[in-house]
Amino acid sequence: MAEAADGAAGGTGLSPSLETAWGLRERSPKGPKPGLTLDRIVDAGISIAAADGIGAVSMGKVAKALGASPMSLYRYVSSRDELYVLMQDAATGAPPAMPADVTGxxxxxxxxxxxxxxxxxxxxxxxxxxxxxxxxxxxxxxxxxxxxxxxxxxxxxxxxxxxxxxxxxxxxxxxxxxxxxxxxxxxxxxxxxxxxxxxxxxxxxxxxxxxxxxxxxxxxxxxxxxxxxxxxxxxxxxxxxxxxxxxxxxxxxxxxxxxxxx
Structure with missing residues (x-):
């Protein structure tokens, strides 16, 4: 499940997890041009979880799978817990459209x-x-x-x-x-x-x-x-x-x- 608004770091009043999930967090323009994307990081986490379970997912393992350093991931996600939230949302996806003939x-x-x-x-x-x-x-x-x-x-x-x-x-x-x-x-x-x-x-x-x-x-x-x-x-x-x-x-x-x- 998603995190509540506890520990909000931005002006939205939402937690970093929800700011990221809803696309409300601004990325810092400082530093070298990023070679990663948030989607790639989330997909890598999902692949590890699917193969070895959610307990196997760590920032280090995700970074290794992407050929990157763990610190580079923090440009996109602030913690493993935030990554979990994004992984859940991506893997769950939006519900499929309910067929019109399903009534009552x-x-x-x-x-x-x-x-x-x-x-x-x-x-x-x-x-x-x-x-x-x-x-x-x-x-x-x-x-x-x-x-x-x-x-x-x-x-x-x-x-x-x-x-x-x-x-x-x-x-x-x-x-x-x-x-x-x-x-x-x-x-x-x-x-x-x-x-x-x-x-x-x-x-x-x-x-x-x-x-x-x-x-x-x-x-x-x-x-x-x-x-x-x-x-x-x-x-x-x-x-x-x-x-x-x-x-x-x-x-x-x-x-x-x-x-x-x-």
Whole structure:
């Protein structure tokens, strides 16, 4: 997420991160002609994050990737945290245009959630960047605008609309983060995700079979073959997302119905 206006250094009252993201910061004309561009620096950071994770991104590594000195980067970004903000905005991008045939608050909100998920799954490092403040960069606000507009016909109060967006975005982010954790952990150990889940089912079975009275619910789950099905589907299965987003939207529908009836 973008930084708030804390620590503002310019006359805008915004943080250096937001000044840069919105193109409001003036560059110093002093010094040699720069051989870098802000876009190149941000792209290099994204490439490192995509390959090795957000924790691998540092000013030194970005400079090395660009064949430049770390100090030369500070003509464009004031810190690694500022670079993170710019990387997030660039990788997220503006939301795609919502198709005209997607109508009604539920369909539009679901489309919005799926579009967010697609972006995050294509940039898994995004779910590893700490959320330190509300969204405020250009692309973040465009996504928020689209989400709020999706709820135009819901009849919800404006404050509730924002809470709905936070709920849906939180679910999407959690789904992608869990998928990323499972997939990365399994592959790091050289395991096929599907086989890893089947092995997990066998492990749970072995640990609970001698004490069925202690784990009756788990024994029923194993008996139903649910974990075996999860293993067959593998970590890439969309079942949990489909189930979850439908239940989240069901809950919001109750809120909308109660709001319209009040």
């Amino acid at each position: 608050w539920r369909a539009r909100l679901e489309w919005w959630a799926r579009a967010q998920r697609e972006v995050l799954r294509g940039n898994l490092w995004l779910v590893r960047v700490p959320v330190t403040s509300p969204p405020a960069t250009p692309c973040q606000l465009e996504w928020m605008e689209q989400g709020l507009a999706a709820l135009d016909d819901s009849g919800l109060e404006e404050g509730w609309k924002l809470s709905v967006l936070m709920l849906v975005s939180g679910f999407v982010r959690s789904d992608v983060a869990l998928m990323a954790d499972l997939d990365a952990g399994m592959r790091e150990r050289g395991q096929d995700p599907g086989e890893a889940m089947r092995r997990y089912a066998r492990t749970v079975d072995a640990l609970t079979s001698s004490e069925p009275e202690r784990f009756p619910a788990l024994r029923r789950l194993l008996g139903a073959g649910v974990l075996d099905v999860a293993g067959a589907e593998g970590a890439e299965s969309d079942f949990d997302f489909e189930f979850g987003i439908a239940r989240v939207l069901d809950g919001i529908a109750v809120l909308v119905d109660n709001s319209s009836g009040s």
